[in-house]
Amino acid sequence: SAVISQKPSRDICQRGTSLTIQCQVDSQVTMMFWYRQQPGQSLTLIATANQGSEATYESGFVIDKFPISRPNLTFSTLTVSNMSPEDSSIYLCSVDPQGGETQYFGPGTRLLVL
């Protein structure tokens, strides 16, 4: 398993600003994932972040809006840029420590954009 922490746990932001979310893992992992979960909805994958390569974005998500950093095997950041109220959501990072069949999730970052 893996223990994952996220910062901030929640934030309220103004339209047009940017927020960077941090994800820290207690062990070295190759694959990290960033998800969005809108109120009352399931999880939607934003991108996969592997250390040493550029993040791979899913359809509907672009690097300019959601730039991702992956400087080492235990840490990643997701930035939500030029925010609008539609970006209000829970943002979750997850890892797949065995590179196999299972993900473990952080507690999420609750973002409200006014």
Add this chain to the structure above:
Amino acid sequence: TQLLEQSPQFLSIQEGENLTVYCNSSSVFSSLQWYRQEPGEGPVLLVTVVTGGEVKKLKRLTFQFGDARKDSSLHITAAQPGDTGLYLCAGARWDNYGQNFVFGPGTRLSVLP
């Protein structure tokens, strides 16, 4: 179109009742996971099933992976209020970019005391 469908979407039952949640797809997955998510928390892994036809038990929870690895079920016996939450199934698959996970829409369970 959802790659993974879950049913029912909402379920409200009394404590002590049994229930089954279904996760279905037309795609084959290398494995399937079930998560429970409580309000204000991230999803917590309950189980991973890998082999077609596999059955796993976790106390009052029984998970089954379909023979063709396209569907799964979660059965809860004698539900308790602590079982309340959003139950998510997720399928793991490989594509040209590596492995990724697809989530179902979730089943929101409420167990009333």
